[in-house]
Amino acid sequence: MSQKIYVSADSSALSLGAERVAVAIAKEAQQRGVEIEIIRNGSRGMYWLEPLVEVGTPAGRVAYGPVQANVVKSLFDSNFTEGGTHPLSLGLTEELPYFKRQTRLTFARVGITDPISLQDYLDNEGYKGLMNALRMDQANIVKAVTDSGLRGRGGAAFPTGIKWNTVLNTPSDQKYIICNADEGDSGTFSDRMIMEGDPFVLIEGMTIAGIAVGATQGYIYLRVEYPHAHKTLNAAIEKAYQAGYLGADIQGSGKHFDLEVRLGAGAYVCGEETSLMESLEGKRGLVRFKPPLPAIKGLFGKPTVVNNVISLASVPIILDKGGDYYRDFGLGRSRGTLPLQLAGNIKHPGLVEVAFGMTLRELLYDFGGGSATGRPIRAVQVGGPLGAYMPESQFDTPLDYEAFAAIWTVLGHGGVVVFDDTVNMAEMARYSMEFCAVESCGKCTPCRIGSTRGVEVIEDIINGRELVKNVALLRDLCNTLLNGSLCALGGMTPYPVLSALNHFSEDFGIDENAEAA
Amino acid sequence: MTERDNMHSIVQEITERFKAKPGPLLPVLHAVQDALGFVPAECVPDIASALNLSRAEVHGVISFYHYFRETPPGKHTIHLCRAESCQAMGAKQLEVHVKSRLGIDYHETTADGSFSLEPVYCLGNCACSPAMQIDHDIYGRITAETFDEIVNELGESA
Numbered sequence: 187m188s189q190k191i192y193v194s195a196d197s198s199a200l201s202l203g204a205e206r207v208a209v210a211i212a213k214e215a216q217q218r219g220v221e222i223e224i225i226r227n228g229s230r231g232m233y234w235l236e237p238l239v240e241v242g243t244p245a246g247r248v249a250y251g252p253v254q255a256n257v258v259k260s261l262f263d264s265n266f267t268e269g270g271t272h273p274l275s276l277g278l279t280e281e282l283p284y285f286k287r288q289t290r291l292t293f294a295r296v297g298i299t300d301p302i303s304l305q306d307y308l309d310n311e312g313y314k315g316l317m318n319a320l321r322m323d324q325a326n327i328v329k330a331v332t333d334s335g336l337r338g339r340g341g342a343a344f345p346t347g348i349k350w351n352t353v354l355n356t357p358s359d360q361k362y363i364i365c366n367a368d369e370g371d372s373g374t375f376s377d378r379m380i381m382e383g384d385p386f387v388l389i390e391g392m393t394i395a396g397i398a399v400g401a402t403q404g405y406i407y408l409r410v411e412y413p414h415a416h417k418t419l420n421a422a423i424e425k426a427y428q429a430g431y432l433g434a435d436i437q438g439s440g441k442h443f444d445l446e447v448r449l450g451a452g453a454y455v456c457g458e459e460t461s462l463m464e465s466l467e468g469k470r471g472l473v474r475f476k477p478p479l480p481a482i483k484g485l486f487g488k489p490t491v492v493n494n495v496i497s498l499a500s501v502p503i504i505l506d507k508g509g510d511y512y513r514d515f516g517l518g519r520s521r522g523t524l525p526l527q528l529a530g531n532i533k534h535p536g537l538v539e540v541a542f543g544m545t546l547r548e549l550l551y552d553f554g555g556g557s558a559t560g561r562p563i564r565a566v567q568v569g570g571p572l573g574a575y576m577p578e579s580q581f582d583t584p585l586d587y588e589a590f591a592a593i594w595t596v597l598g599h600g601g602v603v604v605f606d607d608t609v610n611m612a613e614m615a616r617y618s619m620e621f622c623a624v625e626s627c628g629k630c631t632p633c634r635i636g637s638t639r640g641v642e643v644i645e646d647i648i649n650g651r652e653l654v655k656n657v658a659l660l661r662d663l664c665n666t667l668l669n670g671s672l673c674a675l676g677g678m679t680p681y682p683v684l685s686a687l688n689h690f691s692e693d694f695g696i697d698e699n700a701e702a703a
Numbered sequence: 704m705t706e707r708d709n710m711h712s713i714v715q716e717i718t719e720r721f722k723a724k725p726g727p728l729l730p731v732l733h734a735v736q737d738a739l740g741f742v743p744a745e746c747v748p749d750i751a752s753a754l755n756l757s758r759a760e761v762h763g764v765i766s767f768y769h770y771f772r773e774t775p776p777g778k779h780t781i782h783l784c785r786a787e788s789c790q791a792m793g794a795k796q797l798e799v800h801v802k803s804r805l806g807i808d809y810h811e812t813t814a815d816g817s818f819s820l821e822p823v824y825c826l827g828n829c830a831c832s833p834a835m836q837i838d839h840d841i842y843g844r845i846t847a848e849t850f851d852e853i854v855n856e857l858g859e860s861a
C-alpha cells in the first residue's frame with residue numbers, strides 16, 4: 187500500500203510555497219522508487235508551521251514543518267514517509283497543543299480530508315445532517331437550528347433559526363438561499379478555509395437550509411479575491427450534482443435544490459446583505475432601506491435567507507447531533523463555537539475554533555504566543571475593519587457577544603488583528619476613515635463625504651494643528667456617522683476611530699491637560 | 704478579422720452564454736474581463752443591448768466595482784494588501800518599496816507594460832502578512848527582497 191502524504195492546497199499554504207513542496211516530494215519519491223500518494227488537504231490552520239507536511243502512520247498523522255522544497259531530500263533521508271525523525275519533526279499533529287486545545291465542530295474535517303473527495307466526506311460523517319433533515323418536517327429542521335442557539339457568524343449575530351422561520355412562513359412561488367462568502371473583513375479567513383478545506387459542509391448546510399424553508403435555488407456570493415476557493419467550490423458542486431446531493435431529486439427524496447457560485451468584484455460593501463443582493467441582480471451595490479427584510483422581500487423581491495459561510499457550515503453538525511449538542515458549548519446567549527482567526531503581529535497566527543467564553547488574553551498568549559516581533563502587544567482590533575481597537579486593559583474580556591458589546595467592542599466574524607508597541611494609533615484611525623471613504627456605497631452623506639472630511643481632520647490632528655478644536659470636530663463627525671448611516675460601514679467606522687482616540691490618545695498628541703481643557 | 708470584430712464576437716458569445724441567467728450582468732463583465740483583460744468602453748453598447756439595459760446602467764456598474772477596469776492592464780497585475788493585518792506586519796514599508804521598485808503608484812502600469820499595481824483590502828492571507836496577489840497566485844510574508852525576486856523572475860519571462 188502506498189504511503190499517504192498530506193500537503194495542503196489551502197491558499198495561505200500555497201502563498202508560502204506548498205505547491206513547490208508537493209512537486210518536490212513527488213519527484214523525489216519517484217527517483218527513490220518510494221510509493222506514495224500525495225493528498226492536497228485543507229490547512230490545519232497552524233500557519234506558522236505551513237507548508238506543513240503530514241504522513242499517515244498507525245499512531246496517527248505525523249507532522250513536519252515548516253517545510254520548504256529544498257529540505258525535501260533530507261526528509262527522505264530521514265525516512266519521513268515512515269514517520270522518521272528530522273529537525274522539522276513536530277510529532278503527532280493532533281497532539282500539538284494549539285490543535286489539541288480546540289473544539290472543532292464546524293472545522294471538524296478541515297485539514298483532515300481531501301476537500302474535493304465526496305467519498306472522504308461521507309467516510310467522515312458528511313451528509314448525516316442532510317439525511318436526518320430529509321426525514322424531518324420543515325418546521326422541525328428550523329426548530330433544531332433555533333434550539334442550537336446558533337447566531338449569524340457574519341457579524342451581526344442575529345439568531346439563524348429566527349431568520350429561517352420568517353422565510354419558512356412567508357409564502358412564495360420562489361425562495362432563495364444566499365451564502366455570503368464575501369469575507370471582506372481584514373484579519374479574517376475562516377470562510378476561505380472552509381470553502382477550500384471542506385466545501386461539502388457548506389453545500390450540505392445550504393441544502394438543508396433550502397429544504398427547511400422551501401427554497402430551490404442557492405447562490406454562493408464569493409469574493410473575487412478567492413480564486414482557489416472558487417475552483418474548489420465548483421469542483422465540489424459538480425460532484426454533489428453527480429452523486430444526487432444537489433439537483434431535482436436529492437437522494438430520492440423528491441426535494442429540489444440547485445446551487446451556483448457567483449463572483450463579487452472587489453467591493454467591501456457588497457458583503458452587506460442588501461448590497462449583496464443588488465449585486466447578484468446585476469446592479470451597483472447600493473445598500474437597500476430596511477424594511478422590507480430580505481427574509482420577506484429579498485433577492486428578485488422573493489423571500490431570501492442570507493447567511494454567512496460559517497453559519498451555514500455549522501448547520502450540518504446541528505442536524506446530525508441535535509440542537510442540544512451544539513447548544514451545550516458556549517455560555518450565556520453565545521452558544522456553540524466560534525472560529526477565531528489570529529492575524530497581524532502574532533507569533534502563532536491561525537485558526538482557533540473554541541467554545542465561546544475564553545478570554546482574549548488566553549487567545550493572544552496561550553494560543554498566539556504573544557507578538558511575532560517579541561515586543562509587547564499594544565492594541566488588538568477584533569471584528570474586522572469596523573471593530574474597535576482594544577488596549578491591554580480589556581484583554582480579560584471573555585469572547586462572548588454580550589461581554590464585547592458591553593464595552594463598545596464587537597466580535598463580528600471573529601477576526602483578531604494584533605499590533606505591537608510600534609503601531610501609531612492615530613495612523614490606524616486615519617486609515618479607518620480612508621477605508622470608509624474608499625468603500626462607501628455613496629448613499630448616505632455622512633459616510634460618503636464625512637469620511638473624507640474625517641481623513642483630513644485626523645491628518646490635521648497628526649500634524650498638531652488646532653488640536654482641541656479638531657478633536658472636538660472628529661468626535662462630532664463620528665456622532666454624525668453613528669446616527670446618520672444606513673449600514674454599518676458608515677455606522678461603525680467610529681468604533682475603530684473613537685476607540686483609538688479614547689484608549690491611545692497619546693498617539694494623537696493629546697496629553698491629560700489638553701484632554702481636560 | 705480585425706481586432707475590433709474579434710472583440711465584438713467575443714462579447715457576443717459571452718452575452719449569449721449568460722443572457723438566460725437571472726442577474727447576468729456581473730457574470731458577463733467577469734467573462735469579458737477574463738477574456739480581454741479589461742472591459743473596453745466599446746463593449747458597453749453591445750453588452751447593454753444584449754441584456755436589455757441602458758448604457759448608463761452598464762457603465763454605472765463597471766465603475767462601481769473596484770475589480771472591473773476600463774483600461775488595459777499590464778502583463779501582470781499586482782494586488783498589494785493595504786489592510787490592517789498586513790499593516791501590522793510592515794505593509795506600509797513594503798508599499799514604499801514596491802512603488803519605488805516599479806516606479807509607479809497605485810492604479811498605474813509600468814512604462815514597459817509589465818506590471819500594473821492595485822491596492823487590495825485583504826486577501827484572506829492575513830495569517831501570512833504582508834500579502835499580495837499577482838494574477839491568480841498568492842504570496843505571503845513578503846519582504847522587499849522576496850518581492851524583488853518574484854518581480855525579477857516574472858519580468859524576465861515577460
Ligand SMILES: Cc1cc2nc3c(=O)[nH]c(=O)nc-3n(C[C@H](O)[C@H](O)[C@H](O)COP(=O)(O)O)c2cc1C
Nearest residue numbers: 338339340366368369370457458459493494497674
Ligand atoms: C459593510 C458590511 C459588510 C459586510 N460584510 C460581510 C461579509 O463579508 N460576510 C458576511 O457574512 N457578512 C457581512 N456583513 C453582514 C451581512 O450584512 C449579514 O448580516 C450577514 O451576511 C448575515 O448572515 P449571518 O446571519 O449568518 O451572519 C456585512 C455587513 C456590512 C454592513
Ligand code: SF4
Nearest residue numbers: 627629630633673676
Ligand atoms: S453607511 Fe455608507 S456604505 Fe452604508 S449605506 Fe450609507 S453610504 Fe452606503
Ligand code: FES
Nearest residue numbers: 784789826828829
Ligand atoms: S489584511 Fe492583508 S491579507 Fe488580510
